[in-house]
Amino acid sequence: MSRLPQVFKTLSEKNSKALITFVTAGHPTVDTTVPIMHDLVVAGADILELGMPFSDPVAEGPVIQRSSEVALANGMTPKHVFDMVKQFRQTDDVTPVVLMGYLNPIEIIGYENFVSQAHAAGADGFIIVDLPAAEGQAFVEVATAHSMDVIFLLSPTTNDERAQQICDMSSGFHYYVSFKGVTGAGTLDLQECQARIQHLREFSRLPIALGFGVRDGETAQAVARFADAVVVGSALVKLLNDADTLEVGRESLRLLVSEMRRSMDEVK
Amino acid sequence: MSSNPKTPKSYESYPDASGHFGPFGGQFVAETLVEPVNQLTQAYEQIRQDPEFQKALLADLKEYVGRPTPLYYAKAWSQHFGGAKVYLKREDLNHTGAHKINNTMGQVLLAQRMGKTRIIAETGAGQHGVATATVCARLGLPCIVYMGAEDIKRQAINVYRMKLLGAEVISVESGSKTLKDAVNEAMRDWVSNVDDTFYILGSVTGPHPYPQMVRDFQSIIGHEAREQILKQKGRLPDALVACVGGGSNAIGLFHPFLDDKDVKMYGVEAGGSGIASGKHASALSGGKPGVFHGARSYCIVDDAGQVQEAHSISAGLDYPGVGPEHAYLKETDRASYVSIDDDEAVQAFHDLCEIEGIIPALESSHAMAFVKKLAAGMSPQEIIIVNLSGRGDKDIHTLAEREGIAL
Numbered sequence A: 001m002s003r004l005p006q007v008f009k010t011l012s013e014k015n016s017k018a019l020i021t022f023v024t025a026g027h028p029t030v031d032t033t034v035p036i037m038h039d040l041v042v043a044g045a046d047i048l049e050l051g052m053p054f055s056d057p058v059a060e061g062p063v064i065q066r067s068s069e070v071a072l073a074n075g076m077t078p079k080h081v082f083d084m085v086k087q088f089r090q091t092d093d094v095t096p097v098v099l100m101g102y103l104n105p106i107e108i109i110g111y112e113n114f115v116s117q118a119h120a121a122g123a124d125g126f127i128i129v130d131l132p133a134a135e136g137q138a139f140v141e142v143a144t145a146h147s148m149d150v151i152f153l154l155s156p157t158t159n160d161e162r163a164q165q166i167c168d169m170s171s172g173f174h175y176y177v178s179f180k181g182v183t184g185a186g187t188l189d190l191q192e193c194q195a196r197i198q199h200l201r202e203f204s205r206l207p208i209a210l211g212f213g214v215r216d217g218e219t220a221q222a223v224a225r226f227a228d229a230v231v232v233g234s235a236l237v238k239l240l241n242d243a244d245t246l247e248v249g250r251e252s253l254r255l256l257v258s259e260m261r262r263s264m265d266e267v268k
Numbered sequence B: 001m002s003s004n005p006k007t008p009k010s011y012e013s014y015p016d017a018s019g020h021f022g023p024f025g026g027q028f029v030a031e032t033l034v035e036p037v038n039q040l041t042q043a044y045e046q047i048r049q050d051p052e053f054q055k056a057l058l059a060d061l062k063e064y065v066g067r068p069t070p071l072y073y074a075k076a077w078s079q080h081f082g083g084a085k086v087y088l089k090r091e092d093l094n095h096t097g098a099h100k101i102n103n104t105m106g107q108v109l110l111a112q113r114m115g116k117t118r119i120i121a122e123t124g125a126g127q128h129g130v131a132t133a134t135v136c137a138r139l140g141l142p143c144i145v146y147m148g149a150e151d152i153k154r155q156a157i158n159v160y161r162m163k164l165l166g167a168e169v170i171s172v173e174s175g176s177k178t179l180k181d182a183v184n185e186a187m188r189d190w191v192s193n194v195d196d197t198f199y200i201l202g203s204v205t206g207p208h209p210y211p212q213m214v215r216d217f218q219s220i221i222g223h224e225a226r227e228q229i230l231k232q233k234g235r236l237p238d239a240l241v242a243c244v245g246g247g248s249n250a251i252g253l254f255h256p257f258l259d260d261k262d263v264k265m266y267g268v269e270a271g272g273s274g275i276a277s278g279k280h281a282s283a284l285s286g287g288k289p290g291v292f293h294g295a296r297s298y299c300i301v302d303d304a305g306q307v308q309e310a311h312s313i314s315a316g317l318d319y320p321g322v323g324p325e326h327a328y329l330k331e332t333d334r335a336s337y338v339s340i341d342d343d344e345a346v347q348a349f350h351d352l353c354e355i356e357g358i359i360p361a362l363e364s365s366h367a368m369a370f371v372k373k374l375a376a377g378m379s380p381q382e383i384i385i386v387n388l389s390g391r392g393d394k395d396i397h398t399l400a401e402r403e404g405i406a407l
Helices: A004-013 A033-043 A062-073 A078-089 A103-109 A111-121 A137-145 A160-169 A190-200 A217-224 A234-242 A246-265 B031-048 B051-065 B075-081 B100-113 B127-139 B149-154 B156-164 B179-192 B210-218 B220-233 B248-257 B324-331 B342-356 B362-376 B393-402
Strands: A018-024 A047-051 A097-101 A125-128 A174-177 A208-211 A229-232 B071-073 B085-090 B118-123 B143-148 B168-172 B197-199 B239-244 B264-272 B288-292 B295-299 B336-341 B383-388
Touching: A004 A018, A018 A033, A018 A062, A018 A208, A018 A234, A018 A246, A033 A047, A033 A078, A033 A246, A047 A062, A047 A078, A062 A234, A078 A097, A078 A103, A078 A111, A103 A111, A103 B288, A111 A137, A125 A137, A160 B031, A174 A190, A190 A208, A190 A217, A217 A229, A217 A246, A229 A234, A229 A246, A234 A246, B031 B100, B031 B179, B031 B210, B051 B100, B071 B220, B075 B085, B075 B342, B075 B362, B085 B220, B100 B118, B100 B127, B100 B197, B100 B210, B100 B248, B118 B127, B118 B179, B127 B143, B127 B156, B143 B149, B143 B179, B149 B156, B149 B168, B156 B168, B156 B393, B168 B179, B179 B197, B210 B220, B210 B248, B210 B324, B220 B248, B220 B383, B239 B248, B239 B362, B248 B264, B248 B324, B248 B383, B264 B324, B264 B342, B264 B362, B295 B324, B336 B342, B336 B362, B342 B362, B342 B393, B362 B383, B362 B393
Parallel strands: A018 A047, A018 A229, A047 A097, A097 A125, A174 A208, A208 A229, B085 B383, B118 B143, B118 B197, B143 B168, B239 B264, B239 B383, B264 B336
Antiparallel strands: B071 B085, B288 B295
8 A cells, every 4th residue: 555645644634745855766875875765754754756767867957867877886776776665664664655767677677577576665656757648557557456656747748638647547646847847957937837736736636746946945835835745856966966975965965855844834 | 471470461550640560669758748749740740741841852852962862783792792683772872971861851841840940969970960960051940969978089070060060069978978868868958948949850769750750751762762673673672671770771761662571671780799799789689678768669778677888880870779660570570680790890891892882881881791691692683772871981980990090
């Protein structure tokens, strides 16, 4: 059973919004990923997105591209990612973990093999960047059979017909990509985003998260005023990229996530 | 061929409406790009059936590109090696020196029709980049070409040619810094500038409609060859041979013959140092089915699904993926795919220079190397058509360096 519905239920009862954090598995080192996952939860993350590095991450900006290259150079494979989730679950059985990545590694391993291993490890769902809903039926069937969620992306270019299809096929929550571009680029047009998310609510009753362009407490707070969840990725990965030492990186990560949490909680 | 239960009645009906060739093809792109590729599909469907557009394109191909290209009987070569008669489809005689411009000419006219004001492209060896820069210069459209930093080092002359033609060449420093990373960067540009930008993709790869659209633009090669051989010999050829990187020149030659069941087809992939060495560019012979650059097809991957760097002396074949229609032709046994290594290609390069007085591209030299083997087992009454996809002037430095000659 996916942990996602319970988290959103609890947050909604507290009238609070979800903070979803993305880091790349195996970056900056293999051994630090699980401690960082716990750090994120302590600092205020409600849901963890764990990036599965891929050789050709076409939707990512330079920051996440670099983290993927580092992680692959560190020898990361899907099996390592499963091991990390398993290890994380030893002390945290509540926080949902969503695996985020690209389709090819999943195709090569096989849908059933991949999903059953992810499920056994304790993951809750998947975001597959280059799997649009129109190509995703077979994967959804496998994931559903294991009671896991598949979150398809929605974007500023998604028309109503596809929005309905995407909403019908997604479970757990919806993920709205805030602008036309790659991760870590662009600036948020808050008014436009708010209007789009409001419009998307006509297609589904699931919570809607906004990602791309959230980088600090201020943007997180602004987004939390109209979205159900706020996703932050590149801003966190950048801290880990830029830090001189691992400890400095982890500390600045904790600080940024706590700041975002605080700012979002002021919204109530 | 009919022994394969997957063989369709006709190949003409592929891809289907959603861009699939059997299990291959499709549109595996991030959600933001779904609408742009759908719009492109619609726009392409319109011009496909628009006689005015087709007439304008054909006129440009005739007057500007220099089509039709000759179908030349390589008598000296055929007599030298014996066996079947070998005919060369001389795509090397096109303006800019390769088949690439057949496609860029079509796509740039479509871009203009769609009201796009900015053109982007990827390039490996630089041939597609040059062909794109050329058509953009002629129509006064700004052109940005993404090229891997490694390829920029290897292909300095083509980089300069693109700049002379007014294009901006952007060095790609991510990943393996080669063609696959240039495609990644072009897709990132496109997703960030979808409103005004047209992505001129250079091969029969990528999400639908590119594999179909590029195939259709390149099919002029096969249509001409079919007409020419019927006129010259009064019959269809026994075999077709073409090199395969992404596979655009091969599909261009093959496609008009797909329903001629007696015409055998051979796609020649780059074997680099040999498939067993792991250093090759043979996605169909040495890779496996996967999803890469927007389509399900064959690609060169490790056990964890990471796409590997390709290796070939020929920069134009140095790509770890291949077009989805080729994957389908392989699966239905309509075409055979073979691998030729660097040494064999270089030998064939020299052979064609010395025997026929034609300097072929290293890409096309792979096809010529296989033709030697194929023709030897056939009779002089039989006919092979080879796509001589490009001229070799661009490869002179690579050859000289390999052979220790200072220019």
